Amino acid sequence: GQNIDQPTEMTATEGAIVQINCTYQTSGFNGLFWYQQHAGEAPTFLSYNVLDGLEEKGRFSSFLSRSKGYSYLLLKELQMKDSASYLCAVMDSNYQLIWGAGTKLIIKP
């Protein structure tokens, strides 16, 4: 079966750095996505990786290793507004997104 694993919850301090990991086992791979979802709101797109390596976008970076079935989302200079759930999703061989359950990130002052 297909599976996406990410931690259920993480806590970090305002101004710090946090890394959210995602491991996956899917039938085929056509890209990995990270989304942010604030409570009661819709998921919003953060990043896309299809090749190995690091993609940087402001305070957020996303890394992919296809051989290890592994990705992480790195958030720097954490702000209170970064408190949200972060969803990892992989596009499989049928071009359908397989979603992880999400990581709830709690930022403390």
Add this chain to the structure above:
Amino acid sequence: IAGITQAPTSQILAAGRRMTLRCTQDMRHNAMYWYRQDLGLGLRLIHYSNTAGTTGKGEVPDGYSVSRANTDDFPLTLASAVPSQTSVYFCASSDQLDGTDTQYFGPGTRLTVL
């Protein structure tokens, strides 16, 4: 409209009733999707459409139907609602020719079936 809209925002429904959730996008995306999101679970695909006139079944299609008469609209119908269909429903769309097929989401419909 800018982006993707859903209606209603929330609804309480008696079991056995028929309900249609509406979804409209103005981005001219070819593909549209319906997901449900339940606590502790990832988003689960109900139905999708890669182009107007075609639809496909996702991971959890039972009890739901969709239609895609044109590019912009993708309604989801619950023919006879059951309590297990209590969930938050998200509609999404994507341009499958943009190189990434990134999905963009509507604001969601919170449905409670009693």
